Amino acid sequence: MSTTMPAPGYLGLIENTPGLPATAYFDTERFQLEMARIWYRNWIYVCRSSELAQPRSFRTFDVGDQRLIILRDEAGVIQAFHNTCRHRGAALCLENKGVMRGPGIVCPYHAWVYNLQGQLLRTSSKRNPDGFELHNHSLYKVHVTDWQGFVFVSLAANPPDFSSQFDTPINRMDSWHLSECTTGHVSHKTMQCNWKVFWENYNECLHCPGVHPKLSQLVPIFGRGLLEERDDPQWPAHEAEDDPRFKGGLRRGAASWSMDGRASAAEFPDLSAEDRRLGAVYMTGLPSMFIVGHVDYLRVVSLLPLGPESTGMRIEYLFRPETLQDPRFDLKNLVDFTDLVMSEDAHICEVNQRGLHALPHERGVIMPEEYVIKQVHDWVSRELMRP
Ligand code: FES
Ligand SMILES: [Fe+2]
Structure with a gap:
């Protein structure tokens, strides 16, 4: 692996960064502390x-x-x-x-x-x-x-002030007119993992090439193990190109996250060209949920810790109000795809949890592409310290 200096604007970690103590993922007292300080205080x-x-x-x-x-x-x-x-x-x-x-x-x-x-x-x-x-x-x-x-x-x-509930400005997804959307489908899963394991996995794509082969085709930069352009230490080398392998967003010809890459429902009419190119816009509201906006639907994924090593997950699919009556609406095309991706994630989170008890494993290490995990860990630490 190269040790040359990363280009200015690089987002990844440069320092060697330790993970949380392994016990933070299964210790009962730690779990209760997180419930009290994080789950019983935040929105x-x-x-x-x-x-x-x-x-x-x-x-x-x-x-x-x-x-x-x-x-x-x-x-x-x-x-x-x-x-x-x-x-x-x-x-x-x-x-x-x-x-x-x-x-x-x-x-x-x-x-x-x-x-x-x-x-x-x-x-x-x-x-x-x-x-x-x-x-x-x-x-x-x-x-x-x-x-x-x-x-x-x-x-x-x-x-806490609700206006800072998300990692984006609170109005980031206003063009989806969230209040008007209707729920078209809901699914539930229980994952045998700590709730933080889920958020760590959510916040990196280093696992994408191996764990999500189909998603990595749809979003080519994921196939490189990266979330976005500046996660590559030498990103300016491709600055002039508009190839989604370097810029992020959907593969050419695709419109949404679905089995065939096509939109499966009436599209939201007011989205910007950039949001359409990205194919997925996220608002993350730790600790309990995130919203993803696609051109034709929204996915709301919410979590609840059920125990130190068990987490419940619910996935709600929201649509424009007229979609559910539209004969061209193809729910299966999108649910099969996101179900595949979420099942791959749920499975790999359980695999992660299973290895954490090894007596000599004091903690892991956070690699450069996993910089958002470091932000989550810092947030957890701050929350635990907050009087
Ligand atoms: S009325 Fe007695 S416990 Fe509620
Ligand atoms: Fe994933």
Whole structure:
């Protein structure tokens, strides 16, 4: 391997960079610390707000051992609470989702009644004790926001500013008109790996030539093990060329991420020429989700840690509203492709996890092309230190 100086503008790592300690991927105490400091404080993606379309619709949602209820009240406002009664702590809502029958939330244990804003309306006692004030026993509120039809919750008392939730400007994908998109398909997977293993794999393409042969044909720069032009230390050598092997983006003639490279649904009309050339535009919102915009669909991938070595993943496919009625809509063409890529990733993440327990393996090493992993590790460290 050459040790010549990289060209100015090179993005890759130059220094020898150690990975996280191997135990960070399976130790139970470490896992609990990450849940407390990262998952119970940041904004976590729950669902599209269309899943709570009508007043009084609700769903439950678990992050780690925290059980939540998210509902739409009579005024149309989305509310979120811990799924915990203020009397003796029973779970209030036992169904995963539905529409509330009555005007309030009734605890299944001793029938305390709350309104949909979480205020306690009445207890079931013959007489409330002296000094007992209903307003001191409201449900525990959780911060919730509806951004462009994406519902997020934060368990923090003071959640981070949502406008810096993504690694891009918050309006990066406005030309997809995210709030208007409808869900056309959803799939789920459980991966036997730590949640950070998933994000590490997501943030590098050094694995692409070996793990994703078909994707590497569609996005030729991935076939070189690179994410983008400036990941090559000698990138200016090809600056004048417009070959996607060097510039990134789709192979010539392809329009989208699909089995045959064609668009499978009505295209979003307002995308820039550059977004169309790239074929995939990302917004990443650590720790729970990312959105990818293609010319004809959006993919929303969300994660939830299920344990130190187990992570749940959901993939939602969003389309322009008219697409689902369009007879030319070819869902299979795109789902088969992304399912292939995501299955390859899920499998290789499990392979990664399987090797991490070796007693002599204190930590790995982050190679130059994996510079975004270093950024993720730095973010994790900062989050763990944040008071
Ligand atoms: S625990 Fe809910 S009413 Fe008793
Ligand atoms: Fe991958």
